[in-house]
Amino acid sequence: MNMEVSRVTSKGQITIPKAVRERLNLTEGDKVAFIEKDGNIVITKSSIIALRDFFDSISKEAQDRGITEEELLNDLEQVREELWNEQKK
Numbered sequence: 001m002n003m004e005v006s007r008v009t010s011k012g013q014i015t016i017p018k019a020v021r022e023r024l025n026l027t028e029g030d031k032v033a034f035i036e037k038d039g040n041i042v043i044t045k046s047s048i049i050a051l052r053d054f055f056d057s058i059s060k061e062a063q064d065r066g067i068t069e070e071e072l073l074n075d076l077e078q079v080r081e082e083l084w085n086e087q088k089k
Contacts, residue, residue: 016043
């Protein structure tokens with residue numbers, strides 16, 4: 001387990017340590033999310049949360065329509081291949 005420490009300013013601001021920024025691939029202007037989980041606060045890139053929510057909604061929609069995970073993965077692979085082929089042009 002790695003631990004990084006940062007000091008809180010009088011305005012409640014902190015600097016995210018460089019090692020944490022690199023690990024989360026954070027760059028200037030990125031938003032971060034603070035999530036309470038099991039009595040702890042987890043920090044993550046907010047785009048990851050949006051992506052998880054998107055995948056959860058797709059999963060629920062697929063389940064409601066009776067689409068299997070295998071079918072979704074096959075469709076995803078087909079889309080990736082089509083995008084790859086378009087980039088090569």
